[in-house]
Amino acid sequence: MELTIEKLIYGGDGLARLPGDERGRGKAVLLPFVLEGERVEAALAEEKPGFARARVERVLEASPQRVAPACPYFTQCGGCHYQHAGYEQQVAVKAAILRETLRRTAKLELPGEIQVHPSPPWSYRNRTRLRVQAQPFALGYYRMGSHRLLAVEQCPISSPLINRALAALWELGRAQRLGGGLQEVEIFADAEDRKLALEFHAAAEAELPKALAQDVAAVLPEAATLALVRGSDPGRPEILLGEGALTYATRRASYRVSAGSFFQTNRYLTDELLELVTAERSGTTALDLYAGVGLFATALAQAFERVLAVESAAPAYADLKHNVPAQVKCFHATTQEYLERKTRSAAGLVVVDPPRAGLGERVVRLLGRLAAPRLTYVSCDPATLSRDLRGLLELGFRVEQVHLVDLFPQSFHIESVLHLAR
Secondary structure, three states: OEEEOOEEOOOOEEEEEOOOEOOEOOOEEEEEOOOOOOEEEEEEEEEOOOEEEEEEEEEEEOOOOEOOOOOOOOOOEOOOOOOOEOHHHHHHHHHHHHHHHHHHHOOOOOOOOOEEEOOOOOOOEOEEEEEEEOOOOEEEEEEOOOOOEEEOOOOOOEOHHHHHHHHHHHHHHHOOOOOOOEEEEEEEEOOOOOOEEEEEEEOOOOOOOOOHHHHHHHHOOOEEEEEEEEOOOOOOOEEEEOOOEEEEEOOOOEEEEEOOOOOOOEOOOHHHHHHHHHOOOOEEEEEEEOOOOOHHHHHHOOOEEEEEEEEOOHHHHHHHHHHOOOOEEEEEOOHHHHHHHOOOOOOOEEEEOOOOOOOOHHHHHHHHHHOOOEEEEEEOOHHHHHHHHHHHHHOOOEEEEEEEEOOOOOOOOOOEEEEEEO
């Protein structure tokens, strides 16, 4: 069948429609790797009551924004979705999706433009996580839309040093020097792309080569530390090389990031994100929820007399306490646990940077009880952001600024920063 793509939607797909009838417009059809306005020949892949999925057999009329993908694994690998679009078009698509999602779910009509902060579109990732196959050895990502391994030997969105590590690990794996017990490998590069932290994940009972750390260090001298996580408990890594942590420098401060701790993954935009969240903010007390290793709390401490930082994950909480200055008070708790204990607060600014699931209804209500005049929301998912924002608007907040910080070029993921006040 022939379809015309109406627009791109969150998740990376394009939206087209089957022919309508007397009852109304036709069923929605979702297709990957297309662009707005394109006419394609497609084959139906799956049909459900509310929509259908299809795959493109041939592009009959291409968008002028279509470009040749830079990665040989594109359309097979599940990591990238927009390599067939020029970068300016990618950012424009994300801004349109963010605006529409805010309008549809939060009922928010933005009065002005979304302020866009672009990234260099390649080599930007400072962290990646890969699956490991023992026999025959392979290292790679999941195939698009599946949990099947796609072997990869390069990743153009990852930093040069991460690609160097990929080559070194392939060398060790082909020589059978990694053993057969590894399940996943996480690679994290510092800000200068000179040192690496490796995190190996293995089954609890796996037997790994005794010389594993020495072999890794021999082929990859940039490896500053190697941690081994057995089973499903990331809070108890075994340190095989180095001290189990990497130092990540920003313009504001340096941060210890240990195995199992989260840190921002775009090596080009970390400083810009940090300034966007914390610059021109000052006062007596700031509250940093979902604080991680203290990226925002440390910077806020330079302008606020007191900062309260809340983090629930044990590895990140340990790094948080190590990284922050004396005027930051740290709390090891979930955001909900902390807010349920602290029903009132003198905080003039609240910063929230929740995981993809967002804040949730309970946390939104608790934030409303704090009576803080300003709130900055850092989001990695426009759907959960809009859901939470609807509740915050009902509590009297208004949106002053919306920023799109493109931390994930070539993918559909959207990072945004919203400044709210009441």
